Amino acid sequence: MNERKRSTRRPTLCLDFDGVLHAYTSGWKGAEIIPDEPVPGALEFLDLARKHFKLAIYSSRSAYPTGIKWMQVWLRDYLLDAFGMDKADDIMDDIDWPTSKPSAFLTIDDRALTFTGTWPSIKELLAFKPWNK
Numbered sequence: 001m002n003e004r005k006r007s008t009r010r011p012t013l014c015l016d017f018d019g020v021l022h023a024y025t026s027g028w029k030g031a032e033i034i035p036d037e038p039v040p041g042a043l044e045f046l047d048l049a050r051k052h053f054k055l056a057i058y059s060s061r062s063a064y065p066t067g068i069k070w071m072q073v074w075l076r077d078y079l080l081d082a083f084g085m086d087k088a089d090d091i092m093d094d095i096d097w098p099t100s101k102p103s104a105f106l107t108i109d110d111r112a113l114t115f116t117g118t119w120p121s122i123k124e125l126l127a128f129k130p131w132n133k
Helices: 003-007 042-049 067-083 085-093 122-126
Strands: 012-015 054-057 106-108
Touching (some): 042 067, 067 085
Parallel strands (some): 012 054
16 A cells, blocks of 8 residues: 555545546446547546545446456556656556445536535526537
């Protein structure tokens, strides 16, 4: 376990995978098929955020027996290309891969609304579109 994980208690930042890290422009192709590139800036964001947060990547893919494995393979491949092996491994070591939605300080998801204490109208909900649509 990496020294930073043991020595400091940081708030958990939960990141969705599809549409947040993985561009998801091709849509769902199965838990093991991740065809698109990262969202621009995602890899650099992970590197920065890990210094301030305990990172958790959780996705609907997490419920599939090999979903987490393929998200890890996809992410590590892109991190290797961007940063090289040592930094890619350090970043991967700083990420948790829960199988159920973790309790988090904050969650970044492309298909969510922030609840403000006022319920949205059904019309507003039906008009929702993720950032990339």
